[in-house]
Structure formats: C-alpha cells, structure tokens
Amino acid sequence: MAASPMEQFEIRPLIPLHLGGYDVSFTNQSLWMCIVVLAVSGFMIVATSRPRLVPGRMQSMAELSYEFVSGMINTTAGDEGLRFFPMIFTIFMFVATSNFFGLLPGSFTVTSQICVTLALTMLVILTVIVTGFLRHGIGFLKLFVPKAPFLMLFILVPLEFISFCTRPMSLSVRLFANMLAGHTMLKVMAGFVIALGATAITSKAYLAPLSIAPMALIVAVTGLEILVAFLQAYVFAILACIYIGEAIHLHDNH
C-alpha cells in the first residue's frame, strides 16, 4: 500500500530524551539540521582554507555566494546594512542548503517544519525591532507613519501597523508552505506512477507505457522545485534585508 504523501514530514525520535517533563529527543529533524550546518560550514572552511589569487572551483563558489549576498544587502539596505551581513548570509546559506538537501530522495526537509521557519523569522523580526529602537529610540515608531496627507494617516497608520505585525507570519508561512506544497506534490505524483504500475502488473498490461507520463511530470516538477528551493531562500533573505533596511532608514529613501 502506498504511503500517505504527508508521511515524509513526520518527525520521528532517533534518540529519545526527556528533560524536566519536556520531550527533547534527537529526532530526524535534528539530524538533518546537523547535516545541513556541517555541510555549509565544512564547505565554507574547505573553500577558504587555501585562498588563491586565481580561485579554484570551490573558492569561486564560496566567493560567488558571498558576493551574491553582499550585493543583495547593498541594493536593499544600503552600506549600513552590511553590518548585518553575517546574519543574512547564515540564514541564506542555511535555508538554501536545507531546501536543496530536502530534494534528495529519502531525506528530510528541515524547512518544511513551521517551527524552524518561525524561529528563523523571529530572529529577523527581533533584530529589526532591537536595531530600530537602538538607532532611533522612540522615533522608530515613525515607521508606522508614512509621508502622506494628514487625513490619510487615519487609514495608513493602522494599515502599516497591521502589515508590520503580520510580517512574522507571512515570512515564515511563505517558506514553510512552499516547501510543504512542493514536496507533497512530488509524492502525490510518485503515487500516480506506482498506482499505474500496480494496475499494469496485476490486470491491465496495456497501461504500463502510460506510467511514463507521470514519471516525466515528476522530472519536470523536480526541476521546478530546484528553482523554488533557491528562490525561496533568496526571497527569505531579501525580505529580511528589506525589513532590516527599513529599520535602519525608516522611510527616508523610499
């Protein structure tokens, strides 16, 4: 019997641990988070261990990702945003790598769990709030007051406030829902192949060539998922940049 398409998101404890009434087991999710962190840091350490003036393959990949993220911060948050480069770069590499690792057959997608994406989002939002209040003091609340005619402010200020408050939800749910939807779609289509193949074996042999069609669809959708995996990491990082840039500049340059 084919497994449910949602089974891949199930968290299973590998090493059961209980601490003070809380379940802190080492699960398959923890395992894949460790793998992702080790892969990213191992790659960056190896790539930058023997730097050359003319970079090799590894070093140019590392330099490419560095310049990609720094260019992204520069265009959205300006030069002052570069102080947040380590955080944005870490988030981008973590999200992108876990999205890509999730596409490996048999792996676990870390970013398809809302607790992970929500934790990353809270990191960004808390950075925005702390940065804003440290830089502007109470003047950070001007973020909610755009430049507009006075009467319009009665509508715009609540709107800006609601938009600010829903950011944690939209940022985390966007990444989580994209990963969840994509992987569910892949597994549902894989179910089509198996169902058609099973029917062909047991009774209707003429159906066998037909199962090539959902198989081809899986290949195409996997290609789309690779794009989405990169794109969602990019969108997550660039929105974090935009939010931090707003906290730095308020509405000055917009």
Added chain:
Amino acid sequence: MAIDPTMIIAAKQIGAGISTIAFAGAGIGIGVVFGNYISGSLRNPGASQTQYTNLLLGFALCEAQGLFGLMIALILLYT
C-alpha cells in the same frame, strides 16, 4: 443544540475546497508579473537584466499568496 460530527467534517472539507480558490488569485498575479516583465523588457531590453531579481521576487510573493490558501485547507483538513 448539538451539531452532528459528520456535518462538521463535511463542512471542513467543503471549506478546504473553497480555500483553493486562492490559487486563482496566485495565477492571475503570476501572469501579471511575467507579462509586465516581458512587455517592459521588449520596450527597454537594456534594463531587463537589472529588473530580473525583482521579477523573481514578485513571482515568489505572488505564489506565496496562493499557498496561504493551501495552508488554510491543510489546517481545516488535519486539525
């Protein structure tokens, strides 16, 4: 008055079906994003490369709006 549990399940499933209408909006949005990008880049091909990241950003933001509808469907079905 107690509500029949099967009615609640039926209502949840109808609601989950209705919430997939969100994808119509996502489809329209993605069409607008790509259509305007192409018409803009045919008018001014020199600027098209600089706006490519904005195109991808707009695409991902639009797609996410549809997926929020999917979230509501999943919440209705699995809680």
